[in-house]
Amino acid sequence: MGHLVITRKQYADGFEYIEVCNDAARAKIALQGAHLFHYERRDALPLLWVSGASAFKEGEAIRGGVPLCWPWFGRHMSDPSLPQHGFARTAMFECFDVREDANGSTLCFRLCSTPQTLQQFPYAFELHYRVHIGVTLRMELQTYNTGDAPFEVTQALHTYIALSDIGNIHVNGLEGKPYLDALTQELRFQNGAIRIDQEVDRIYYEVDEAIEVVDAARRICIESGGSASAVVWNPWIAKCARMSAMEPEGYKTMLCVESANACDDARVIAPGHSHTLRALICTTH
Ligand code: BG6
Numbered sequence: 488m489g490h491l492v493i494t495r496k497q498y499a500d501g502f503e504y505i506e507v508c509n510d511a512a513r514a515k516i517a518l519q520g521a522h523l524f525h526y527e528r529r530d531a532l533p534l535l536w537v538s539g540a541s542a543f544k545e546g547e548a549i550r551g552g553v554p555l556c557w558p559w560f561g562r563h564m565s566d567p568s569l570p571q572h573g574f575a576r577t578a579m580f581e582c583f584d585v586r587e588d589a590n591g592s593t594l595c596f597r598l599c600s601t602p603q604t605l606q607q608f609p610y611a612f613e614l615h616y617r618v619h620i621g622v623t624l625r626m627e628l629q630t631y632n633t634g635d636a637p638f639e640v641t642q643a644l645h646t647y648i649a650l651s652d653i654g655n656i657h658v659n660g661l662e663g664k665p666y667l668d669a670l671t672q673e674l675r676f677q678n679g680a681i682r683i684d685q686e687v688d689r690i691y692y693e694v695d696e697a698i699e700v701v702d703a704a705r706r707i708c709i710e711s712g713g714s715a716s717a718v719v720w721n722p723w724i725a726k727c728a729r730m731s732a733m734e735p736e737g738y739k740t741m742l743c744v745e746s747a748n749a750c751d752d753a754r755v756i757a758p759g760h761s762h763t764l765r766a767l768i769c770t771t772h
Pocket of ligand 1: 572689718
């Protein structure tokens with residue numbers, strides 16, 4: 488890659504992020520949560536949706552971009568007082584390496600277990616997150632078990648895709664797949680492409696091919712690895728109105744398609760081993 492500029496920046500209250508600008512794309516990643524909240528290929532519109540009401544504030548997850556849900560997805564199984572989607576998205580990561588190759592730049596982030604994390608998740612771990620900013624966006628979340636007991640994780644790369652309008656889109660790649668409807672707790676099967684005209688909150692299983700969001704002027708293709716589940720979520724009108732950091736009309740221009748290890752797709756990691764959840768996203772016109 489010819490040109491690469493990496494700048495550490497911060498908002499007025501000290502919320503820090505890294506801006507990456509190379510020949511292929513521009514991106515912004517907050518140190519809190521290693522949270523990618525902007526990715527824009529040079530010849531394309533921004534890929535990721537971010538709420539205009541999102542606070543860039545310590546302790547609050549950014550509403551948009553790609554929050555990391557880890558080490559559990561959704562509500563904690565046994566303790567409802569613990570944060571939804573785990574603690575990684577509001578934890579401070581360290582950026583410990585930046586690599587360049589012919590296709591772009593890869594930033595490597597790390598989060599390690601501490602006495603505080605052990606109170607919520609009683610296992611020793613190292614979580615490594617590699618974000619590749621190029622013509623494609625690649626994310627790899629690798630969980631190492633550095634302790635002496637096996638542990639289980641559920642997780643997601645909770646990608647908020649920016650849309651022209653929710654009424655314009657459909658989603659391919661999940662036809663015929665079983666899904667848990669999180670609104671009714673029913674197990675159903677996907678009939679044809681997904682179109683959204685109401686609240687949708689689903690965990691798809693047996694996901695084994697790329698998922699494609701077809702918008703009016705572009706197609707967004709999400710290929711996952713180390714994952715057999717995917718979450719498709721849009722809060723629609725009523726939930727949007729009650730959610731934090733959401734504008735009333737926010738639901739119209741976003742759809743979450745999340746590469747996941749959710750529910751039955753939980754992964755057990757043995758001591759000394761690791762598991763990597765991946766997502767590769769590309770857009771075509
Ligand atoms: C999705 C869940 O992954 O995340 C939804 O399936 C949830 O049920 C959504 O509402 C947003 O969660 P949060 O914690 O960021 O408001």
